Amino acid sequence: MEAYYRAKQAEYTHTEAVEAGMDVIAEYIISDHDETTDAEVLPIVTQRFLEYTLYYKNEPWRIIDVEGVYNIPLGGGVTYALTLDLLVEIIRGPFVGEQAIIDHKWTHDFWTPTAIQMAAQIPKYLWTLNKLGSTARIGFLNQIRYRKMKDETPDKIFRRVLIDPTQQRMDNIMAVQKKMAIEIANLKLLGKSHLLAEATPSYSKSTCDKCNFVAPCNIETDGRDATDTLRTMFKPNTYDYNEIKLRRNLE
Numbered sequence: 001m002e003a004y005y006r007a008k009q010a011e012y013t014h015t016e017a018v019e020a021g022m023d024v025i026a027e028y029i030i031s032d033h034d035e036t037t038d039a040e041v042l043p044i045v046t047q048r049f050l051e052y053t054l055y056y057k058n059e060p061w062r063i064i065d066v067e068g069v070y071n072i073p074l075g076g077g078v079t080y081a082l083t084l085d086l087l088v089e090i091i092r093g094p095f096v097g098e099q100a101i102i103d104h105k106w107t108h109d110f111w112t113p114t115a116i117q118m119a120a121q122i123p124k125y126l127w128t129l130n131k132l133g134s135t136a137r138i139g140f141l142n143q144i145r146y147r148k149m150k151d152e153t154p155d156k157i158f159r160r161v162l163i164d165p166t167q168q169r170m171d172n173i174m175a176v177q178k179k180m181a182i183e184i185a186n187l188k189l190l191g192k193s194h195l196l197a198e199a200t201p202s203y204s205k206s207t208c209d210k211c212n213f214v215a216p217c218n219i220e221t222d223g224r225d226a227t228d229t230l231r232t233m234f235k236p237n238t239y240d241y242n243e244i245k246l247r248r249n250l251e
């Protein structure tokens with residue numbers, strides 16, 4: 001998506017932009033990657049990308065920024081950093097003239113209304129952009145379903161939802177973000193051994209049953225060393241760019 005939209009921003013033709021996106025997929029296929037998972041996922045993602053570029057060929061916006069990185073100090077020695085999928089100016093429809101954030105989400109199923117309502121990412125991004133001088137007040141959650149289905153009409157695989165938070169909601173969300181960031185910074189100052197000593201496993205059927213960390217947790221609960229398991233089964237999270245960059249800023 002990044003290559004596709006960068007090409008669009010640079011005013012390449014639609015065909016050239018699609019080719020730019022397909023080039024990235026092709027490079028990934030010939031690179032060193034996890035083939036067992038990708039054998040299922042890659043064909044459907046490739047298909048969805050092509051369907052997406054056809055369905056949204058004429059989008060109602062002008063692209064201002066692709067994968068833009070923004071930072072803002074929150075006070076207390078912490079910085080909030082984010083990477084936007086897209087920042088656009090709406091050129092048609094009800095929000096013409098407004099700037100908006102577009103956040104791509106590849107998802108198995110469309111998010112529920114509650115999940116969308118409670119998602120903090122776009123409000124955090126809007127708050128940050130506003131503080132940095134942007135006029136953006138709205139965002140769109142750009143959902144793309146990658147599940148194989150019998151009915152794959154566009155309304156079943158693509159859905160864009162307006163996110164239009166109040167100023168109070170953005171302020172409240174960022175107050176929590178700042179509190180958490182300062183807590184993380186303070187804990188890091190105390191060192192890893194203190195963190196481990198302070199962590200309290202829940203040992204509950206409902207959470208352990210679905211927990212991604214059950215393997216190392218089980219090993220450490222036995223009093224054994226989980227370092228090899230952590231090294232072979234896990235890698236640093238690259239999904240929530242904010243937290244990753246936040247941690248880097250704190251290191």
Ligand code: SF4
Nearest residue numbers: 201202203208211217
């Ligand atoms: S398995 Fe997961 S949820 Fe259960 S105690 Fe360990 S870390 Fe906590």
